[in-house]
Amino acid sequence: MKTLIARLAFTAFLMATAAHADDAVERGRYLVTAGDCASCHTARNGKPMAGGRVVPTPFGAIPSPNLTADHATGLGDWSADDFYQALHAGKAHDGTSLYPAFPFTSYTRVTRADSDAMFAYLKSLPVVRNPNTPDTLRWPYRMRSLMATWRLMYFDEGEYQPDPKQSAQWNRGAYLVQGLGHCNECHASRNSFGAMVSDPFLAGGVIPVQNWYAPDLSMGREGGLAGWSEADVVALLKTGRSSKGTALGPMAEVVLKSTQHLTDADLAAIAVYLKALPDRAPRQQRGNAVDAETVAQAGQKVYAQHCADCHGADGRGKGDAYPPLDGNVTVRDPIGINTIRAVLSGGFAPATASNPRPYSMPPFSQTLSDDDAAAVVTYIRHAWSNRASSVSPNDVRAYRTVPGGL
Structure with missing residues (x-):
């Protein structure tokens, strides 16, 4: 009888342990999703979290590493301590400094309990062997020894500490x-x-x-x-x-x-x-002086021809389909880059569970000249309640030739 009771107790312990492990994995999945890890660590058409997506930086490109448990190319030889060290201190399992393209400057705020759950989830994923490709960082940025100085100047290590004065x-x-x-x-x-x-x-x-x-x-x-x-x-x-x-x-x-x-x-x-973020001081808009009459004649004409049917002559948009341009944060950014990009390349909202078939805006890069695009963007940024700076044909020309997007 004692043996049977002991076996039942041990079985119950194993079941409780497995349930706890399952809970940790599911919690880790949610936390990894909240951290948007897939955006960098899953290549287009690649296996989940197997790395290989190139992260562009002004100093060169850095391919994201494999986060599955492969021993040769991923986290197979990592421990939970190693993973926490990466998030918390920006150090790999061998102690080398990670480049800040990996946002350890923010992830250092993640608690140890959340780090362990994230690691449990990543270890549960199907193992994928995906050899890491070298970065293309230029000299001297590829010298990891320089990270010691960078970290001293710009990295504040430490988990998030709740503010007792806040809810x-x-x-x-x-x-x-x-x-x-x-x-x-x-x-x-x-x-x-x-x-x-x-x-x-x-x-x-x-x-x-x-x-x-x-x-x-x-x-x-x-x-x-x-x-x-x-x-x-x-x-x-x-x-x-x-x-x-x-x-x-x-x-x-x-x-x-x-x-x-x-x-x-x-x-x-x-x-x-x-x-609860504090109010801001008025920001100086960057841009070019614009002749109001020229904008009225050129920009408003382009808007009426290509934009008003969807966004309305009053800039208020149309229901859930077409967003308003009056007071739109994208329209009012300090330098006009977002509006230029949307006009040239189109606007494509994400297809979400709550909005599975979003309306998209067609690109006008082949339709509008640099002058016309600059005029309509300037018009939109000045019209209605918007009080943003103008843009020039040179600005439009610059963003036709630079990389960007997803």
Whole structure:
């Protein structure tokens, strides 16, 4: 009888252990999704998390590594301690410094418990052997020894510490935005050494090499999301669209692979945190002086011919299909790059579970000359309540010839 009881107890222990392991793997899957790891570590048409997607930087290209448990090319020889060290300290399992193309400057905020769950999920994936290709970093940036100085100047190591003065919801949003979501990696300007300018936090900036402007995320006065509600933020992150605008460019991929899969509670927490960001000082718009009469005659004519049917003569858009341009954060970015890119290359929202067949905007690069594109972009940025700077034909010409997109 004692033997039977012991066996039953041991069986129950094994079942509980397996259930706990399953829970950890499922939790890790959610956290890896929240961290948008697939966007870098899954190549186009490649196996999940097997690496190989090239991450472009101003200093050269860095292929993403394999995160499956292959011993030769992936995490097979890594321990949970090694994985935490990578996230928390920006060091590989052999102690070498990782390049900040891997956003350890944000992932350092991730807790050890979340790191362990993420590692458990990655270890559960089908093993894929995918040899790592060398980076193409230029000299001297390929010298890892220089990372010691970079880290000393620009890296603040440490897990997220909750602010006791704030609510649990605010702290959850802060943890997701500052850590797993690594939002500042795009929504910040960078200095000549590739380090983020974090004061003020999430103040917007051009995404290097991809050539899209990630807007200021403050919802306060003069912020990039001024006039947005928390519901607008949740809608954009969940569906790829809101009453204020649509996710385009790199943000469309973030919504597609990451934020649409977050719980409503986490999306609401993100919105609460962004809502609490401080007001911004008025930002100096960069651009060129424009003759109002010329814009009225040229830009408005182009708009009426190619844009008004969808976006409306009043710039208010049409229902859920076509986003408004009046007050649109994409239209009002400080340098006009996003509007130029949308006019030239079109606008393609992500197909999400809540919006499986989104409307898309056709490209006009073959239809509009540089002069006409500059005129219509300038018109849109000046029309209605918009008070953004003008763009020139030279600006349009420059973005016809630079890389970008997904």
